[in-house]
Amino acid sequence: MGVTKSKPNQKSLSYKIRDELRNDILSGQIVPGTRLRQEALAERFNASRIPVREALRQLEMEGLVKTQLNRGAVVAAPSIDDICDLLDIRIALECRAAKLAVPKMTQADIDHLEQILEQYHHSQTPGEWAENNRLFHLGLCEPAKNKQLTALIKLYCMSTSSPYANFHLDMTNATDIKTVNSDHLEILNACKERDVNRVIIVLEQHIQSTKDSLMHYQTPCNKVTQ
Incomplete structure (x- = not known):
């Protein structure tokens, strides 16, 4: 008698739907303001509306989705204040991870x-630019070998270095690509020298400069971030 494969339960399916939708939003495949219709998502994921509804609820808790009267769930347009708050979190998380990672x-x-x-x-x-920037920051943190810390960094790093967050940044004003890469090179050289303190100082200044630019210019634009 053959073994029948069990179908994924509603909870695990909602996580799968949440993760795929989160990736679509953060990568810019689904842009801010897009309506997320439950029936269409249920068809896309071959699921009932229950796990879809739960996935949307989780994304709303993360701030990526909001519920509007007469429209239902839509992809949220991040405010400058929201992104600045996330950048503060990034500084705390990434600097801690770098402190653990560099010696290893x-x-x-x-x-x-x-x-x-x-x-x-x-x-x-x-x-x-945004994708390689994201990969650099994750590559800097992953040698810390702290799964939970890395998971949090993946969430907040993606949230502020993606087309989703770039909605508010002007590439020529808020971010100078050459300056960004210069910061990266300085961080890398400090890593080679195992200079933990220097890595942390430059990393914090690097992320803080994006926040400072956002607060100064506050010009919506779909460009690259730190």
């Missing part, structure tokens, strides 16, 4: 960061 870095970790910066240097579009 192997040559393979350093080579990985160098490869990302090479890709960043040759990027041609805001999307490519």
